[in-house]
Amino acid sequence: MISKSMEKALNQQITLEAYASYLYLSMASWCHREGLEGCAKFMHRQSDEERQHMLRIFYYISQIDGYALAPEVKQPPHEFKSVGKLFEAVYAHEQKVTQSINELIAQSYKEKDHTTHNFLQWYVEEQREEEALMRTILDKIKLIGDSPQSLYFIDMEVEKINKQQESAEPATEG
Numbered sequence: 241m242i243s244k245s246m247e248k249a250l251n252q253q254i255t256l257e258a259y260a261s262y263l264y265l266s267m268a269s270w271c272h273r274e275g276l277e278g279c280a281k282f283m284h285r286q287s288d289e290e291r292q293h294m295l296r297i298f299y300y301i302s303q304i305d306g307y308a309l310a311p312e313v314k315q316p317p318h319e320f321k322s323v324g325k326l327f328e329a330v331y332a333h334e335q336k337v338t339q340s341i342n343e344l345i346a347q348s349y350k351e352k353d354h355t356t357h358n359f360l361q362w363y364v365e366e367q368r369e370e371e372a373l374m375r376t377i378l379d380k381i382k383l384i385g386d387s388p389q390s391l392y393f394i395d396m397e398v399e400k401i402n403k404q405q406e407s408a409e410p411a412t413e414g
């Protein structure tokens with residue numbers, strides 16, 4: 241069982257995760273156009289992850305006898321001033337998601353909805369990791385600078401992160 245207000249709040253979170261997925265997809269396309277292949281790969285991965293975050297909530301709502309709604313997603317921006325600005329926008333969006341998760345947790349606590357409270361703990365850890373990752377990238381961009389001459393080096397640094405993430409993933413069977 242889930243309260244109507246919690247069902248509504250979780251459905252809003254679905255919309256936020258879906259928007260993140262589309263925003264990062266748009267950013268992947270921009271990076272690709274700018275010749276930043278490492279960054280493009282990184283943003284595609286982030287986009288896929290956000291879709292998984294969305295689905296996790298979607299399935300959860302169904303499991304606890306609520307009604308999950310496929311979200312209406314507004315079109316994300318397609319142009320970004322620089323790769324630095326792009327990653328700043330990612331970080332800002334992740335902070336917004338963290339805040340929203342915190343509000344959901346506060347609501348679950350208030351409603352004594354321990355099941356949802358438990359379910360949300362996975363997102364707390366995920367957001368901590370995501371924010372830390374984006375800060376790492378932004379710190380590197382600050383060190384390298386994002387002038388045209390620096391783009392190659394930024395892309396190489398992001399590609400290193402791609403490789404680390406790939407090696408941390410469980411091997412697929414078959």
Ligand code: OFO
Pocket residue numbers: 257260289290293334337366367370
């Ligand atoms: Fe799912 O918002 Fe990022 O991680």
